[in-house]
Amino acid sequence: MKIGELAEKTGCRIVTIRYYEKEGLLAEPERTEGNYRIYGKKDQERLEFIMHCRRHGMKLSEIRELLAFKDTPQGSCDWIDALIEKHIDEVSAQIDSLTRLKKQLTRLLRQCSGVKKEECGIIKSLSDVEHCPHCEDFRCRSSG
Amino acid sequence: MKIGELAEKTGCRIVTIRYYEKEGLLAEPERTEGNYRIYGKKDQERLEFIMHCRRHGMKLSEIRELLAFKDTPQGSCDWIDALIEKHIDEVSAQIDSLTRLKKQLTRLLRQCSGVKKEECGIIKSLSDVEHCPHCEDFRCRSSG
DNA sequence: TCTTGACTCTATAGTAGATATAGACATTAA
DNA sequence: TTAATGTCTATATCTACTATAGAGTCAAGA
Numbered sequence: 001m002k003i004g005e006l007a008e009k010t011g012c013r014i015v016t017i018r019y020y021e022k023e024g025l026l027a028e029p030e031r032t033e034g035n036y037r038i039y040g041k042k043d044q045e046r047l048e049f050i051m052h053c054r055r056h057g058m059k060l061s062e063i064r065e066l067l068a069f070k071d072t073p074q075g076s077c078d079w080i081d082a083l084i085e086k087h088i089d090e091v092s093a094q095i096d097s098l099t100r101l102k103k104q105l106t107r108l109l110r111q112c113s114g115v116k117k118e119e120c121g122i123i124k125s126l127s128d129v130e131h132c133p134h135c136e137d138f139r140c141r142s143s144g
Numbered sequence: 145m146k147i148g149e150l151a152e153k154t155g156c157r158i159v160t161i162r163y164y165e166k167e168g169l170l171a172e173p174e175r176t177e178g179n180y181r182i183y184g185k186k187d188q189e190r191l192e193f194i195m196h197c198r199r200h201g202m203k204l205s206e207i208r209e210l211l212a213f214k215d216t217p218q219g220s221c222d223w224i225d226a227l228i229e230k231h232i233d234e235v236s237a238q239i240d241s242l243t244r245l246k247k248q249l250t251r252l253l254r255q256c257s258g259v260k261k262e263e264c265g266i267i268k269s270l271s272d273v274e275h276c277p278h279c280e281d282f283r284c285r286s287s288g
Numbered sequence: 289t290c291t292t293g294a295c296t297c298t299a300t301a302g303t304a305g306a307t308a309t310a311g312a313c314a315t316t317a318a
Numbered sequence: 319t320t321a322a323t324g325t326c327t328a329t330a331t332c333t334a335c336t337a338t339a340g341a342g343t344c345a346a347g348a
Binding site (some may be wrong): 146147148224 | 326
Binding site (some may be wrong): 003015032035059061 | 334336343
């Protein structure tokens with residue numbers, strides 16, 4: 001199949017497929033006489049694997065490692081466990097951080113009582129770094 | 145004060161301060177004879193405002209708007225309320241998405257029972273887009 | 289056969305929000 | 319005077335793509 005059909009089947013954009021090829025995630029496919037890329041079932045599966053990993057928020061570098069592992073005849077897979085575990089930790093940290101952020105933003109929203117600039121508590125609050133719990137949190141995390 | 149001192153006081157990197165200047169968030173400061181940037185208290189406050197907003201996850205474009213508003217002699221501030229509200233919605237959506245992702249990754253982790261590649265359930269699961277609830281979710285969100 | 293339109297090709301630049309680097313100049317302390 | 323440190327500009331790099339320009343390919347209709 002040509003690149004357009006592959007894109008259609010997988011839901012991946014044409015430019016993104018070419019980009020993955022350039023990045024070495026997909027092998028360079030065969031070409032027609034007219035220089036069009038030609039893909040097979042294997043290529044489709046590989047692309048779907050990549051997209052699946054991307055939906056799980058993995059970086060291309062991580063996916064590259066996983067693909068290299070898949071391409072190797074044998075090997076131990078315990079590092080994959082570690083990779084996923086590390087990934088979960090990162091996601092957890094993000095959730096925590098965003099949850100704190102949301103709380104703080106909600107508090108911020110309640111600050112705005114006025115309709116004119118001089119009365120806008122949001123601007124006032126944003127100007128006051130000293131008494132912001134979120135910034136406190138942030139400092140804690142960045143220094144620890 | 146010179147740029148190094150400002151960086152020290154605010155916790156913002158020197159290169160980032162120069163970057164904010166280039167982006168028009170900070171005004172071009174005065175210079176010494178030797179062409180060094182010189183900052184005052186006002187500049188520090190403005191930078192802290194920017195950093196405060198950044199810690200709240202705002203985009204530079206949004207911060208630019210807020211700064212422009214601060215710089216204006218008067219005006220109505222109800223759009224700020226809307227901006228923060230929209231921002232909260234985005235944060236909420238991110239939290240939801242990441243929470244679903246974490247659940248799915250945790251399930252994925254339990255798949256790996258083996259120590260050899262052939263037995264690694266993680267790789268197997270990642271190859272199987274069809275039966276992945278997270279991918280299902282993802283498709284729902286992207287088509288809706 | 290010609291032409292039109294859809295598809296594909298390469299190469300380059302742009303996005304956000306910085307960070308990294310190179311090479312030159314300024315300042316300060318010993 | 320010299321060495322170390324601070325600062326300057328300009329350019330490149332990062333991630334994961336997206337957008338654009340200009341050219342070539344291919345199939346169907348007039």
